[in-house]
Amino acid sequence: xxxxxxxxxxxxxxxxxxxxxxxxxxxxxxxxxxxxxxxxxxxxxxxxxxxxxxxxxxxxxxxxxxxxxxxxxxxxxxxxxxxxxxxxxxxxxxxxxxxxxxxxxxxxxxxxxxxxxxxxxxxxxxxxxxxxxxxxxxxxxxxxxxxxxxxxxxxxxxxxxxxxxxxxxxxxxxxxxxxxxxxxxxxxxxxxxxxxxxxxxxxxxxxxxxxxxxxxxxxxxxxxxxxxxxxxxxxxxxxxxxxxxxxxxxxxxxxxxxxxxxxxxxxxxxxxxxxxxxxxxxxx
Amino acid sequence: xxxxxxxxxxxxxxxxxxxxxxxxxxxxxxxxxxxxxxxxxxxxxxxxxxxxxxxxxxxxxxxxxxxxxxxxxxxxxxxxxxxxxxxxxxxxxxxxxxxxxxxxxxxxxxxxxxxxxxxxxxx
Numbered sequence: 001x002x003x004x005x006x007x008x009x010x011x012x013x014x015x016x017x018x019x020x021x022x023x024x025x026x027x028x029x030x031x032x033x034x035x036x037x038x039x040x041x042x043x044x045x046x047x048x049x050x051x052x053x054x055x056x057x058x059x060x061x062x063x064x065x066x067x068x069x070x071x072x073x074x075x076x077x078x079x080x081x082x083x084x085x086x087x088x089x090x091x092x093x094x095x096x097x098x099x100x101x102x103x104x105x106x107x108x109x110x111x112x113x114x115x116x117x118x119x120x121x122x123x124x125x126x127x128x129x130x131x132x133x134x135x136x137x138x139x140x141x142x143x144x145x146x147x148x149x150x151x152x153x154x155x156x157x158x159x160x161x162x163x164x165x166x167x168x169x170x171x172x173x174x175x176x177x178x179x180x181x182x183x184x185x186x187x188x189x190x191x192x193x194x195x196x197x198x199x200x201x202x203x204x205x206x207x208x209x210x211x212x213x214x215x216x217x218x219x220x221x222x223x224x225x226x227x228x229x230x231x232x233x234x235x236x237x238x239x240x241x242x243x244x245x246x247x248x249x250x251x252x253x254x255x256x257x258x259x260x261x262x263x264x265x266x267x268x269x270x271x272x273x274x275x276x277x278x279x280x281x282x283x284x
Numbered sequence: 285x286x287x288x289x290x291x292x293x294x295x296x297x298x299x300x301x302x303x304x305x306x307x308x309x310x311x312x313x314x315x316x317x318x319x320x321x322x323x324x325x326x327x328x329x330x331x332x333x334x335x336x337x338x339x340x341x342x343x344x345x346x347x348x349x350x351x352x353x354x355x356x357x358x359x360x361x362x363x364x365x366x367x368x369x370x371x372x373x374x375x376x377x378x379x380x381x382x383x384x385x386x387x388x389x390x391x392x393x394x395x396x397x398x399x400x401x402x403x404x405x406x407x
Contacts, residue, residue: 001401016402076387157402164404173400181398185391189404224404228389236388256390276393 001156009034009141009160010098015148016170017156026148026158036063037140039086040097046134050086054130066136066143067121073139073235074116080239082114082210086133092215093199094206107200114210142188142234149230162189162237165230175222176261180277182226188233190241191222191261209242218244222261225251226276232256 003016004023008030015026038044049057059067070083091109094101119134120127128134145165148158155168164172165186172187173179180187192205192215209216223241227233236256240247248270251258257273269277 014402072387159402159404162404164402166402170402171396171398171400173403175405179396179400181394181396183392183394187391187393187404194405226391226393228391232388233391254388254390256388257393272390273393277395279394 006030009038009137009144011141011161013148014159015152015156016158017154017168018152022152025151029148029151030144030160033140033144036060037066037136039089039135039137046136049126049128050133053128053132056125056127058124059126061124064121064124064126066140067119067126067134069143069231070136070139071116071119071121073231074114077235077239079114079116079210080242081138081235082116082208083134083136083138084115084119084128084132085112085208085210085213086135087112087131088114088208088210088213089135089206090133091213092204092206092208093197094195094204098195101197103198105200108202108204108214111213113213114208116210138238139231139235142186142230145186145230162191162224163230163234164188174224174259176265176267178259178267180226185226185228186230186233187224187226188230188237189222189224190234190237191220192216192218192241193221207238207241216242216244218242218247219262220244220247220260221263221265223247224259226257226273 001016002018003014004018005012005014006027007013008027013026013030015023018026034044035041036045039046041047045060045063049059049063067083070081073081074083088111091112093104093108115129115132118129119132141160142163145158145160145163148160149156149165149167152158152167155166157164157166157170159165163186164182166172166182169181169183171179172182175189175191175193190207192207196203196205198204203215205215207216207218208214209218218241220241223237225233225237225240227236236251236254236258240251240258240260243250247260248258248268252270252272255272256270257276258270259273260268260270262268
């Protein structure tokens with residue numbers, strides 16, 4: 001399978017099994033999504049919305065849909081995956097593209113817990129409370145991968161960062177050296193291995209726990225989840241990471257296969273993942 | 285008894301119309317009533333009138349209640365009436381819950397059978 005690689009949204013995007021014109025369409029899609037949702041492009045729609053907190057703002061249809069989905073995700077995960085942690089990410093020091101991020105000796109700012117329940121969206125009108133900054137990166141990349149896969153006519157896959165969606169069966173390598181056959185759906189990995197930095201002598205990373213408003217102190221280093229969609233996999237991986245030691249049980253309750261790598265490199269899989277590899281019926 | 289006259293057949297040849305004589309009903313002899321005096325007669329009919337009045341009131345009340353109940357039942361059962369303040373249509377709560385559960389639906393994985401063609405690196 002031929003693979004095409006390019007850089008977008010702060011990570012490497014890989015497109016497999018696509019015709020040249022499909023690859024250019026996928027690249028265009030990622031460029032457009034980055035232009036709308038990036039925190040690091042001055043003129044992005046996200047930054048324009050964040051500059052107007054406390055006032056209702058009329059946004060594009062795509063932006064409004066993303067906010068609506070983010071609110072559904074927040075409700076489904078009981079606030080674990082929260083679109084309003086933009087302030088907390090900035091206070092932790094993630095204020096520019098990760099490639100340009102340097103350690104900062106000044107201490108991290110004030111914690112900023114999530115406030116998704118106070119975020120409102122009606123049609124194309126979005127309202128965020130004063131001081132609350134949106135960060136839709138938690139879902140935008142997964143949605144872009146899904147939309148990009150839909151542009152492919154034949155079997156293939158699209159991967160961006162830890163999010164991978166495929167049409168047709170494909171063997172996928174996992175963190176820690178294993179591999180698994182993805183028969184249907186998508187795989188997503190979330191963790192604190194790649195995007196982490198020091199601020200005030202403390203290790204910071206981009207996975208904010210909305211309950212504390214600080215980078216999560218999860219025992220896991222990387223969590224991989226298989227979902228029917230890339231959004232489901234990505235959201236579940238983030239939530240399972242943030243839940244901490246309850247992560248495997250949290251996924252089992254929702255029938256999602258999950259694989260956890262802890263800080264010492266030890267691998268744990270939940271019951272659903274184990275049953276899938278044993279050939280047992282899927283978890284319900 | 286007065287002697288009955290035979291009915292006259294009107295003559296169409298006459299121009300002046302003769303007043304029609306009505307046949308008087310046969311007089312029935314009044315039953316003989318024992319004279320019990322005016323005081324006793326009033327006390328005998330008064331309870332009857334009271335019972336009649338009471339029955340009329342009860343029947344009127346029952347009819348009124350039945351009418352009211354009928355109106356209320358009609359309002360409750362007739363499809364064209366709004367029984368309560370109007371609310372916008374919304375999907376049933378169970379349906380919404382099921383749809384939202386699908387947001388986190390699982391995919392399918394199996395043991396690897398070939399070298400990896402892609403990877404899920406951490407984001």
